[in-house]
Amino acid sequence: MNWPxxxxxxxxxxxxxxxxxxxxxxxxxxxxxxxxxLFIFLSMILMAIGVNRATKLTK
Incomplete structure (x- = not known):
């Protein structure tokens, strides 16, 4: 992972x-x-949003 x-x-x-x-x-x-x-589904959605944000930050 990168520092940003x-x-x-x-x-x-x-x-x-x-x-x-x-x-x-x-x-x-x-x-x-x-x-x-509901909580497991919410967890998966939040993880996907976080991964998407990390991908945008590293480009």
Whole structure:
């Protein structure tokens, strides 16, 4: 990874939000709550947005 990506606040917030929503989704799945699918899907969307932003920053 390049330094511009690591110091970008938006990229960092997308990655942290993605990780947190994935963790919440796993805990909801363990507790047999049906909302876990929503959090996992949100995590995948946030990760895709973060990867897209990192790609734009490195070009």
């Amino acid at each position: 990506v690591l110091k970008d606040i938006k990229w960092l917030s997308f990655q942290l939000a993605s990780i947190l929503s994935a963790v919440i989704g796993v805990f909801l799945a363990i507790g047999s709550n049906s909302y876990w699918v």
